[in-house]
Amino acid sequence: MEEEASPPGLGCSKPHLEKLTLGITRILESSPGVTEVTIIEKPPAERHMISSWEQKNNCVMPEDVKNFYLMTNGFHMTWSVKLDEHIIPLGSMAINSISKLTQLTQSSMYSLPNAPTLADLEDDTHEASDDQPEKPHFDSRSVIFELDSCNGSGKVCLVYKSGKPALAEDTEIWFLDRALYWHFLTDTFTAYYRLLITHLGLPQWQYAFTSYGISPQAKALLGLFDGSSPPVDLNNPRGRT
Numbered sequence: 001m002e003e004e005a006s007p008p009g010l011g012c013s014k015p016h017l018e019k020l021t022l023g024i025t026r027i028l029e030s031s032p033g034v035t036e037v038t039i040i041e042k043p044p045a046e047r048h049m050i051s052s053w054e055q056k057n058n059c060v061m062p063e064d065v066k067n068f069y070l071m072t073n074g075f076h077m078t079w080s081v082k083l084d085e086h087i088i089p090l091g092s093m094a095i096n097s098i099s100k101l102t103q104l105t106q107s108s109m110y111s112l113p114n115a116p117t118l119a120d121l122e123d124d125t126h127e128a129s130d131d132q133p134e135k136p137h138f139d140s141r142s143v144i145f146e147l148d149s150c151n152g153s154g155k156v157c158l159v160y161k162s163g164k165p166a167l168a169e170d171t172e173i174w175f176l177d178r179a180l181y182w183h184f185l186t187d188t189f190t191a192y193y194r195l196l197i198t199h200l201g202l203p204q205w206q207y208a209f210t211s212y213g214i215s216p217q218a219k220a221l222l223g224l225f226d227g228s229s230p231p232v233d234l235n236n237p238r239g240r241t
Helices: 015-020 024-029 047-057 063-071 189-198 205-209 216-222
Strands: 034-039 075-083 086-095 143-148 154-160 171-177 182-186
Touching: 024 034, 047 063, 063 189, 086 143, 086 189, 143 189, 154 205, 171 189, 171 205, 182 189, 182 205
Parallel strands: none
Antiparallel strands: 034 075, 075 086, 143 154, 154 171, 171 182
């Protein structure tokens, strides 16, 4: 059974938490208007939990994902902004715990009777190109696990590209938007985690890596943040500059 998380703490007083957040806590705390920078501290996963996950799913977990879980069994960091006398939650950074690193299935996507299956949504017209790897498949060609539900705006997924038995070197990180279109993010979990931290968990930041960018509603929320600009222009679709 997964251990209970420790109570939330403000700031990042412990060295391992400072390492985990790559120092972003101090940047946020020193930014004008930012308040309630909070990390829910979680204990490290035990090695048998990783082995059990691998056996259950017939997948070899990538080394960088293993190392992350051996440091902390999941991650959740939030921060807010103060507007007049109101505190407004804005940033949220999360990685699911091992027990919630579950395979994306039909039941996890739809709850309505007679809903289309994920296989019905397969579209093989957009395959690999020079600037975009081959997209994941909802059928047995890919094995997909949810890393983050993105507060309902999509899903960040750990994708095994070659089906089961799945090898660690066949993984990539992709974003599945609410319309169930795939968008490539990074080749490795480590690279994705750096993106997550450096984008400060701003609302819908993953949509900067799509062709259509973030929504007007998210842009309005970003107007509340007066701190340092994110390293990628969130107004720039496919924000890779």
